[in-house]
Amino acid sequence: MIYHIPWIHTPVRTVLAIWHQLSKTEIPELAKCSVLMRERSRVEETIHAMQRAGAGSLQVISDFDMTLTKFTYNGKRVPTTHNILDNQLLINENCTKKMRELLNTYYPIEIDASLSAEEKLPLMVEWWTKVHELLIQQKIRKDMLAVAVKESSVMLRDGCKLFFDRLSEHQVPLLILSAGVGDVLEEVIRQNHVFHPNVHVISNYMDFDKTGVLRAFKGQLIHTFNKRECALSQAAGLRQLQGCPNVLLLGDSLGDLTMADGVSEPKNILTIGFLNDQVEERKESYINSFDMVLVKDETMDVPNAIIRYISSSRDK
Numbered sequence: 001m002i003y004h005i006p007w008i009h010t011p012v013r014t015v016l017a018i019w020h021q022l023s024k025t026e027i028p029e030l031a032k033c034s035v036l037m038r039e040r041s042r043v044e045e046t047i048h049a050m051q052r053a054g055a056g057s058l059q060v061i062s063d064f065d066m067t068l069t070k071f072t073y074n075g076k077r078v079p080t081t082h083n084i085l086d087n088q089l090l091i092n093e094n095c096t097k098k099m100r101e102l103l104n105t106y107y108p109i110e111i112d113a114s115l116s117a118e119e120k121l122p123l124m125v126e127w128w129t130k131v132h133e134l135l136i137q138q139k140i141r142k143d144m145l146a147v148a149v150k151e152s153s154v155m156l157r158d159g160c161k162l163f164f165d166r167l168s169e170h171q172v173p174l175l176i177l178s179a180g181v182g183d184v185l186e187e188v189i190r191q192n193h194v195f196h197p198n199v200h201v202i203s204n205y206m207d208f209d210k211t212g213v214l215r216a217f218k219g220q221l222i223h224t225f226n227k228r229e230c231a232l233s234q235a236a237g238l239r240q241l242q243g244c245p246n247v248l249l250l251g252d253s254l255g256d257l258t259m260a261d262g263v264s265e266p267k268n269i270l271t272i273g274f275l276n277d278q279v280e281e282r283k284e285s286y287i288n289s290f291d292m293v294l295v296k297d298e299t300m301d302v303p304n305a306i307i308r309y310i311s312s313s314r315d316k
């Protein structure tokens, strides 16, 4: 008999009206079975508020590996920016072997749902540091990076070109905050012809000597679980992101959720998490942490539909 109580009747009707509008007509992609939401009404209210403010108030903050790139293609893992370096042109067999051993040791820890971020943190630092030390020993040549990217099987998600192009068209800043290798990441988006002027990258950049040989990594190490510190120390200062209080955040790791912590005076933040791996073990924690979870969805269909809707505002 709850629907007879007047004070609950109206909000329920409003929520149903919004749901009907967004899911059924304006953004039918939200009804895809890969989309999970803890609180659908809040998500739809946030998208509505972002649409009313228009594309001019929007910024997108995204992770790169396994968020903008695919997780698998034809049943095979798509390489991350670090794994693209696993190419005979750049590193020897022994180094490949050592990097795989590190992956087999530390990746299960990264995605272990029974460990907290605090417990994982020192181990992630250990993993990244060991990988970077190995890479430096290999004296990687800068001019071979483009070849390694071309020869790799890295792939952006389906619809990613539209994602980059639409954000550029509406002059929406896109900040990519990646724990991968910035030089490789830039080469991937350059070769996909989507490195538009609205794209800003914060990542681990290589430091080459005068002859173009890798000698170190620049600045503060970025790994999966210190993105908050990077957002506060580096992203917060980016002039291009000022005046964009509405944030669409995309990630595939719980550590990605802190990427918007550097945004000053945010108004609306919508977080979307790609759940690629260990779905059953991690589904609950993802639903409790991200506003929207996309399960084993190798496309950008949902983010694209939301951006299309937000940028359809007449008074932008």
Ligand SMILES: [Mg+2]
Pocket (backbone or CB within 6 Å): 063, 064, 065, 066, 067, 251, 252, 253
């Ligand atoms: Mg990632």
